[in-house]
Amino acid sequence: MKLLRYGPEGAEKPGMIDAGGTLRDLSDHVADITGDTIDDATLARLRALDPTSLPAVEGTPRIGPCVGNIGKFLCIGLNYSDHAAETGAAIPEHPILFFKANSAIVGPNDDVMMPRGSTHTDWEVELGVVIGKRAKYVSAADALDHVAGYCIVNDVSERHFQTQLTGQWTKGKSCDTFGPTGPWLVTRDEVGDPQTLDMALDVNGTRMQTGNTSTMIFTVAQIIEHLSALFTLHPGDVITTGTPPGVGMGIKPEPVFLKEGDVMELTIAGLGQQRQKVGQDA
Incomplete structure (x- = not known):
């Protein structure tokens, strides 16, 4: 579904x-x-x-985040070996965890607004995992039974805020509108194996990211096993699982970042499409 x-x-x-x-x-x-x-x-x-x-919905209404009242918005960093390589980072021994503030969550086609002073806002297409059943000390073998379904997340990131404003990555990840989620929650029975999904992101019609979830360092099941050993995962929690190569900060010889008026388009096989126009907070 x-x-x-x-x-x-x-x-x-x-x-x-x-x-x-x-x-x-x-x-x-x-x-x-x-x-x-x-x-x-x-x-x-x-x-x-x-x-x-069921009644058909007329017109083209706005699509909101595919899950309401999201509990925890959990994010895994550097989870694709080729993305780690483009950023010059070492392969992590364990899943790198950071949080996005829930106030970042918006619909899949809502505008992304760069905060005041932003000069390094970047894009990241990611597979989102929506927890459907309480998970505590879950094994990787049983982990996917705790998943309700999957969705697309754009883990928009302000790289200067993330790396230069002393503190944790959360500073550059949690700006308002930096978590477009959806359009659909696709139930796990329809997705099947979450480690075989093609994914892509375009900026202004130019392909920037191309990848497949098969190149994750830590699989969805391994991530759930790891996180559920640290704290309880509750229904409605969302885990976004990392991004493939092609982010703006990794472009050579000079990084490329978003500017007002740019348009991002994201796809993951079977999970639909997102489209966001970039604006600037006053």
Whole structure:
């Protein structure tokens, strides 16, 4: 299933994309797509519905983040060997963890706004993992049973804030609008193996990133095993799992960063597409 949330910011409704690509309203069946409604039992109930019996949504409404009331927004850094190489970083021994502030989360096609003083805002297409069942001390063998589904995340990053403003990466990762998420939450049964997904990102129509989740250093299952040994993962938590090569900071001979008016377009196989225009905070 492809589940999503549509409508004005803060007033999104739950929806489903049917086999023909039509957006269907789920409001009569769930209040929202959140950690409270993405457990296996609820997903099975929604899967049993005849999508053609659901009201079709007219027009082209705004698409919101595919999960509402996200709990923890967890991010894994330097998780692709070829991306680590382009940044000159060593291959990590364990998953590198940082957090994005939840106030960074926006819809997949909402504008990305560079904060005041930004000169090094960068792009990162990433596979997002949405937890559907509580996970504590979970083995890699069982980890994917705790996943509700997957989505696209753009881990937008202000590199100067990230590396030069003394402190943790969170400073450059958590600016408002720096976490476009969606368009859909694609349930794990439809995705299958999360380590075989092609992914790409274009800026102004030029391909910048091309990759496949098969080149992750730590797989989705290994990440869940590692994190769940440190703290409990709850339904509605989102883990974004790292980016392939082609980010702006890695371009030679000179890095390239985003500017006002640029357009980013992101795709991951089976998970849809994002499109954001870059603006500038006043």
